[in-house]
Amino acid sequence: MGTLVPDRGECYVILQVHQYPCIGRFAFAKLQISRLPAYSHFLQLGKDRRTAIFLDIGCCFGNDVRKAIADGYPRDNVVASDLRSDFWNLGHELFRSTPETFPVPFIQGDVFDSSFLARTPTVYAPSLNPIPDLRSLTSLTPLIGHIFAIHASAFFHLFNEEKQYELAQRMASLLSPEPGSMIFGSHVGQTHKGFRTARRATSGEYIFCHSDESWKELWDGQIFKEGKVRVDAQLVRVDRPDSSQTGDAYLLVWSVIRV
Template identity: 55%
Template sequence: MDETSFPRVELDERPKLDAQELAFPKSQSGITDDDALNRHVKHSSGGVQEFWQLGYRLFNSSADTFPVPFVAGDAFDETFLRAVSPYYTLPKEPAPPLSSLTNLTPLLGLVSAIHVSSFFHLFDEAHQLQLAKSLAGLLSPLPGSMIFGAHGGLPEKGLQIGEDDQSKVGSYMFCHSPESWGELWNGQVFECGTVNVEAIWKPGIG
């Protein structure tokens, strides 16, 4: 297969972040030097759509045979996903055609299954709560609707401290326990008693 037929994605381009953009990664990684942190931050802004197109070629597919729209965005950006309280009754507005979506806000209260994995533990406790509230606003109130996935965790809620083999700099990752994870969703995000939360922690997975 001719590799030149695939879209070119530059993986080694790492635009430098400014001081404001570096503040949060600094607080989470323990790396205080700007240049060192820039070497560790993978900035992804232009290659996502190219990977989607590459997937079509790899699986001999197309937008016609696999008509699943791909909508890239920032879950913390209000213009992409407006944060609202969870829905306890169905929205009056019908679901929009998925092909028309440019952000996720039109789907508020309409999504029956949301898969999120290897994601929550990338953020501190406050941002995890913010993310959970944003996702909860998407969930349909119909019985059986669910948010599911796997994330880094601990048997007891707190910081998981590790060491980067390359930088030898300590890294800190906030992790929920099964108990605190349940309390997050059943009480802080959704009204207590309105949802069922199932969570387990497995050693070696996180």
């Protein structure tokens, strides 16, 4: 997979794209996807389902995609997407790869743009549309109802409550109706639903956070019909530089699995 440690010059270029605090903390070097409780279920999906398409949304450098493939997820079933291609291209530099040696399709676009991902209801019946060729995709719309696994980490907390709800709806529309299909990830959370007392370092805005209970309620009964998914959500306390001033910091670690 190549080195996971960028030199100083690479770090400067990376932060010039966007100064996400998690990048400054080298969070991408920790291969977060493999630390998630649902990871073993995810890998089993790749083994059991011949056409189990996996989407890493907000993929950044592609580090989690690379880890999943290294652990056995079929590369031909993997697609990555982000708002900008800069991070994905820098990922090739970080991991010493090229589009030829690591030919995972990358689709650039805004998940909130309906020309990129049409806003449709959650799918409960098999799609009548054929599974698209992943290498020919220019948007996510052809994947509606076809994806077996979506990974979304350090993503939801970038948006306010209304946008988090819309993002969840859009993710749900992509998911295959097959039992076992899943959406999973982690992001900033807290013990009660609402805004954190700390502002974002980059924008000065307050971060809206779900609690473990409000996150379960969101997916089971609002995004999906009640009882149609199994939701696991856990708050994990983490050490952060601002925790002494703002109180305990938590990651919301979660999975949503069709039943």
